[in-house]
Amino acid sequence: MTDAAPPPQPVGPGGAPHHHRPGDGRRGRRRPEELPDGGLRAQSPQGRAVLLVLVLGSGMAFLDGTVVNVALPSIGADLGADVAGLQLTVTAYLLTLSSLILLGGSLGDRYGRRRVLLVGAVWFALASLGCALAPDVPTLVAARALQGVGGALLTPGGLAVLQASFAREDRARAIGTWSGLTGVAGAAGPLLGGWLVAWDWRAVFLLNLPLAAAVVVLGLRHVPESRSPERAPSLDVPGALTSAVGLGGVTYALVAGPDGGWGAGSVVAGVVGAAGLVAFVLRERSARHPVVPPALFRSRVFTVVNAGTFAVYAALGGVMLLLVLQLQVSLGWSALAAGAATAPSTLLMLLLSGRSGAAATRTGPRLPLVVGPLVGGAGVLWLSGVGPGDVYPVDVLPGVLLLGSGLVVTVAPLTATVLAAAPDALSGTASGVNNAVARSAGLVAVAALPAVAGLTGDAYADPSLLTPAFRTAMLVCAGLLAAGALLALVGVPRGRPDDEVLGR
Structure with a gap:
């Protein structure tokens, strides 16, 4: 709150005052730009509406990172694309997303987090329409690159709005719900993509239009605006x-x-x-x-948890890439069945991530950030034994459940701790940094793990060559998760996520 002279003004995140239009209070209704003292409560109607907007917005970006992979064969057949063209279809999106995500966070801090979020949603929808209407591969690649720009505005913007809008005691629960549901969007990509591609691959992109429309309509109605009161006079x-x-x-x-x-x-x-x-x-x-104030990295917790983020998301990216490949090539499963194999992990995140965030508020982040990666690593070790002739209930499902349980315990406290270690005025920037780290980790894993495991050329198509390489890669991923737990053990102090010890 500020110390403004009476009559008091409603105060937004960062201490910025809001102004009523004449007649705003005649029926006791609160405009979206206004926040109650202390911020929104997660269980309030407006709190739930804001969470819905943020999940839909970030979910679009997460979903498009995975759903397109299933559509690649259909795209290649329809547009006459070669392997290089299909690869560009995937990487064009990742390139612009990863290279501009830091800028997306700082733009929200400066010009308004809700404004940047909504601009990102409109941009993403228009680019998705361009993808759906693309008559050839170069047009599709260009539209995918534009999609990445929209994703760079959506992803950090959603977390920054969450951090700025919710009451401090409800942030961990809200972040847990957000991370669980957006994780579901990414994990559901293969399943949803397989269903849509059976109709037409262009439907994969058209799906984003009603989602973006919902983000804009609900965002204008329910999401409060916030920006950094310490924003620079120029970018x-x-x-x-x-x-x-x-x-x-x-x-x-x-x-x-x-x-x-x-x-x-x-x-x-x-x-x-x-x-x-x-x-x-x-x-x-x-x-x-x-764009990224060096003062952020003076917080030991901010630096350590971002390093842990890199280790955890590199492991996750490697597992999600190679497990699906192993199930298809070595076990002979269909693409849809291989994608569905990770559904229990997704269900766990959907049901329990919000509770995990709330529990971390009570215990402090250190315990879940140590235990979660270790549990996930145990699941990866189990999955490293998957090979020809194995069956799902006995040989795959236990590892998937352990991995999912580890993610439930880890993801929400990881995100909450990064944001808590940064000033509220820099929440968009901090979110952009953490998202850039996570995206870069996944890219490094996808690029480096096959070579590290000895999987080169067309060896991926031969079960006798893929299986030993898969096992080596899973051991590397388990080691990365253990490294994430070790970083938390030595670098994250005991205490609640919003304690002074975490950098406030």
Whole structure:
């Protein structure tokens, strides 16, 4: 609250006052721009409506990261695409999303988090329409790149609105619900994609139009606006450009390098990306109003938990890629059946993530951030034994359940702790950093794990070669999860997520 002289004004996140229009209070109704003292409660009607908007918005971005994979064969047959064209269809989205997600967070802090979220939803819908109407591969790739721009606005914007809008004591529960439901959106991609592709692959993209319309309509009605009261007078354009070049270049190199034999193009992209990241760090240390204030990383917890995020999401990206491949190639399952194999994990997140966030509020984040990755690692170790002739109930399901249980315990406290370690004024930026770390981790895993495990060329199509490589990769993923638990054990102090010890 501020110390403004009477009559008192409603106060928004960050202490920014809101102003009534004449007659606003005549029927006791609260405008979306206004927050009750202390913020929204998770169980209130407006709190639930805000959560719905944020889940729908972020869910679109998560869903499109997985649902398109199932549609690739149909896209290739319809548009006459070769393997390179299909790969670009996937990577164009990831490139723009990962390279611009830091900028998306800082734009929300400066210009309004709800505004950036809604702009991202409209942008994503228009780009999705472009994908659905694409007459050829180059048009589809360009539209996918534009989709990534919209995703870069949607993803950090949703978490920043959540952090700024909800009462402190309800944030962990709200983040748990958000993370569980958006995780469900990503995990449901293969199932939903298989169903839609049976009708027409273009329906995969048309699905985003009604979702985006719901985000805009409900967002305008229910989501309060917030921005950083300490926002800079101008945007750090050099910082934004160097971060985009750095993340984009490194991402392209990691995706294209292994498949292309590290040719000149991928090497140059990697060098330019690395130089861009170095320039970004130097720029942020000297800029008066940086995109990512270095002060964020003065918090040991913020730094350690982001490192843990990288380890956990790298492991998750590797498991989700190679488990589905192993089930199809070595066990002979259909794509739909392989995608459905992880459904119990998704169901656990749907049912229990909100409770996990609330429990972490009582116990502090250290315990779940240690126990969760270890439980998930045990599940990955179980899955490492999956091979030809195995059956789902005995050989696959127990590992999936352990992995899902570990994610339930880990994901919500991980996100809540990162945001709690940053000032509310920088919640959008902190969310952008954490999302960039998670996305980069998945990309590194997808690019590096097959080569580390000895899976090169067309070896993935031979069960006798894929199975030992899969087992090696799962051991690496289990080790990454153990590393995430170790980081939390030594780097996260005991205490509640919003205690002074976490960086406030």
